[in-house]
Amino acid sequence: WSPLGRGNVLDNPLLKSIATNHGKSVVQVVIRWVMQTGVLPLVKSVTPSRIKENVDVFDFELSQQEMLEIASMKADRIGADPDTCDF
Numbered sequence: 001w002s003p004l005g006r007g008n009v010l011d012n013p014l015l016k017s018i019a020t021n022h023g024k025s026v027v028q029v030v031i032r033w034v035m036q037t038g039v040l041p042l043v044k045s046v047t048p049s050r051i052k053e054n055v056d057v058f059d060f061e062l063s064q065q066e067m068l069e070i071a072s073m074k075a076d077r078i079g080a081d082p083d084t085c086d087f
């Protein structure tokens, strides 16, 4: 959940660079990254234009290098770690 960091990822320079290379938005890169890890991204938007943007992620693919660069980003966790929390 919260794959966009509740909007906090939008200004990240690495994600901006990768998005520019693919002609896509930062949000589309993030959603694509989650998908390519084999996880279903649960993105939330109440804005119709954003909802359309968020599903327009099937016409490009991140390289292995880009996948690794994003995976190595340092970021604070927003919610609990599902591998360690007590649900």
Ligand SMILES: NC(=O)c1ccc[n+]([C@@H]2O[C@H](COP(=O)([O-])OP(=O)(O)OC[C@H]3O[C@@H](n4cnc5c(N)ncnc54)[C@H](OP(=O)(O)O)[C@@H]3O)[C@@H](O)[C@H]2O)c1
Binding pocket: 001, 002, 003, 004, 005, 006, 007, 027, 042, 043, 044, 045, 046, 047, 050, 051, 053, 054, 079
């Ligand atoms: N099970 C759990 O414990 C748990 C925990 C956290 C979250 N969740 C659920 O997971 C879902 C997603 O989490 P979330 O809402 O916290 O975070 P999120 O999806 O990472 O971020 C949502 C925020 O990003 C904005 N946004 C969406 N698409 C955008 C776009 N294309 N461009 C710019 N901004 C965009 C939304 O704005 P607008 O809506 O204003 O467009 C909203 O402010 C929600 O349904 C939430 O209820 C579940």
